[in-house]
Amino acid sequence: MNAELLWSTGARPPADTAGDVVRWAAFSCVLVPVVLVVYGSSFAGAAGSALxxxxxxxxxxxxxxxxxxxxxxxxxxxxxxxxxxHARVPPRAHRGGRHGRGCTPEG
Incomplete structure (x- = not known):
């Protein structure tokens, strides 16, 4: 199915979270040195930060x-x-707390 058909039916394409993180990081690799130079840092310092x-x-x-x-x-x-x-969780998987049976030695 193409993306237009998926979006028209209301389904969203799968999220590419790693790709999103890398894109934002690449954006910051460009933005941070520009901000450093604008606010008075040396060009060499900004280039070092970029690297x-x-x-x-x-x-x-x-x-x-x-x-x-x-x-x-x-x-x-x-x-x-x-x-x-919404992944399936096996029954009794989230059980916790204290249980009286089988937890104390018989004496």
Whole structure:
């Protein structure tokens, strides 16, 4: 299905959260040095900040993509449950608190 058909039926395309994070980080790699120069920082200092932000963004992008691939492989093998807010939770999975039976030694 193409995107127009999906949007016309009310369904939204899947979220690309890692892509969104990388896009915002790339935007900040451009914006931060500009703001630094406008507010009186040296060009060399702004360039150093840009290089540092770019390096951190590249490493984060690499780690996010690797994590996404690993999660997709685990999901394909059936190890991980489906992600999302409405994923099925096995019965009694959220049980907690104190229970009287079987917790104290018989004496």
């Amino acid at each position: 540092g932000l770019t390096a951190v963004t590249a490493v984060c992008r690499l780690l996010l993509r690797q994590s996404e691939r690993a999660a997709a492989e685990e999901r394909a093998r059936g190890v991980l449950p489906p992600s999302g807010r």
